[in-house]
Amino acid sequence: MEIKKVLMIGAGQMGNGITQVMAMSGRQVAMFDVKQEFVDKGIATIEKSLNRSVEKGKMTQNEKDAVMGRITTGVEWGPEDCDVDLAMEAVVEDMDLKKSLFKKLDEWCPERTIFATNTSTLPVTAMGSVTSRPHKMIGMHFFSPVPIMKLIEGVVGLATDEDTYKSIEALGNSLPNKTFIKVADSPGFVGNRIMVPMMNEAIYTLFEGVAEPEVIDNVALLGFNHPIGPLRLCDAIGLDTILHVMEILYGEYGDTKYRPCPLLRKYVEAGWLGKKAGRGFYNDYKK
Numbered sequence: 001m002e003i004k005k006v007l008m009i010g011a012g013q014m015g016n017g018i019t020q021v022m023a024m025s026g027r028q029v030a031m032f033d034v035k036q037e038f039v040d041k042g043i044a045t046i047e048k049s050l051n052r053s054v055e056k057g058k059m060t061q062n063e064k065d066a067v068m069g070r071i072t073t074g075v076e077w078g079p080e081d082c083d084v085d086l087a088m089e090a091v092v093e094d095m096d097l098k099k100s101l102f103k104k105l106d107e108w109c110p111e112r113t114i115f116a117t118n119t120s121t122l123p124v125t126a127m128g129s130v131t132s133r134p135h136k137m138i139g140m141h142f143f144s145p146v147p148i149m150k151l152i153e154g155v156v157g158l159a160t161d162e163d164t165y166k167s168i169e170a171l172g173n174s175l176p177n178k179t180f181i182k183v184a185d186s187p188g189f190v191g192n193r194i195m196v197p198m199m200n201e202a203i204y205t206l207f208e209g210v211a212e213p214e215v216i217d218n219v220a221l222l223g224f225n226h227p228i229g230p231l232r233l234c235d236a237i238g239l240d241t242i243l244h245v246m247e248i249l250y251g252e253y254g255d256t257k258y259r260p261c262p263l264l265r266k267y268v269e270a271g272w273l274g275k276k277a278g279r280g281f282y283n284d285y286k287k
C-alpha cells in the first residue's frame, strides 16, 4: 500500500523531524501534541530547518511553502483525524502511554491503516498485541536530528506481515536522505544496543574521574573518527532518554553490563537533561 496520509502523534524532537521529512516527500501529515505550546515549538523547529535549506539554496521558497502547506497541527485528535494510511507515534518512551495510544488508534483508524512507533528500545510486538491488527504494527526508528541522520531501523515485530513491511520499507526509502534497514524486534534493536552502552561507559569514565568531558569526547573524535563525542551526543539526545534506554536494556536483558551509571541518574534528577534543558555534561548551551 502506498502511504500518502500520515497521522503523527507527538511534536517533540523526533515527532517534528519525522513530520518534516514525511512532508518533504510529498505526504500530508497531521501532527498532534498535548499542548499548543509543544505544537508551536514543533512547527517553529520545522520552519527553522526549512529556512536553513532555503538560505543554503537547497530548496526554493516555493518548495518550502509547499512542504509547510502539507502539514496540519492540533492538540485534540479524534476519529475525524484517523482516516490515514499510517498512524505513527513519537511520544515519550513510556510503554503504557504508547499502548493506550495504539488502542485508541485501533478503534478510530480504518482497517487499512498501518501503525508505526519510533520507540528507541521498547518491544514493537507488545505494542501490536494490544490492537486487533498486530500484523500491521512496525517500528520506524529514526535517528536524531531526523532531517540529517540517514538511518531508519525498520523493526519487524513477531506478527508484522510482509505487506506492512514492504509498504513501510518503500516509505522509508522514499524519504529525503534516508536508508531503511531491516532489524528484528529485540531490546535496543541494533543501533541503541551498540551506541547507548558506549555512551553509558563514557559517563562511567567521567564518574570515576578518568577524564573531563572534553577529553572523553576528544578520544572518540580523534581516536575513532566519530563526528561527535559520546557526552556531547548524550546532551543532544537528552539524558532522560539515555537513562530510559539503559533502564529498559537492563530490565529486558537482566545483564549488569547495561546498568545505568549513577552519575547519569544524578544528572537526570537534577534536571540537567542536556541541550534541551540548557545544561547537561556541558554547560555552554543557550538557556
Ligand SMILES: NC(=O)c1ccc[n+]([C@@H]2O[C@H](COP(=O)([O-])OP(=O)(O)OC[C@H]3O[C@@H](n4cnc5c(N)ncnc54)[C@H](O)[C@@H]3O)[C@@H](O)[C@H]2O)c1
Binding pocket: 009, 010, 011, 012, 013, 014, 015, 032, 033, 034, 035, 038, 090, 091, 092, 093, 094, 097, 118, 119, 120, 121, 141, 142, 143, 144, 236, 237, 238, 241
Ligand atoms: N531523542 C532521540 O534522539 C530519539 C531517537 C530515536 C527515537 N526516540 C524515541 O522517540 C520518542 C520521542 O522522543 P523525543 O526525543 O522526540 O521526546 P520529546 O520529549 O522531545 O517529545 C515527546 C513529545 O510527546 C508529547 N506527548 C506526550 N504524551 C502525548 C500524548 N498523549 N499525545 C500526544 N503527544 C504526547 C510530549 O508533549 C512531547 O512533546 C521516544 O519514544 C524516544 O525513545 C528518540
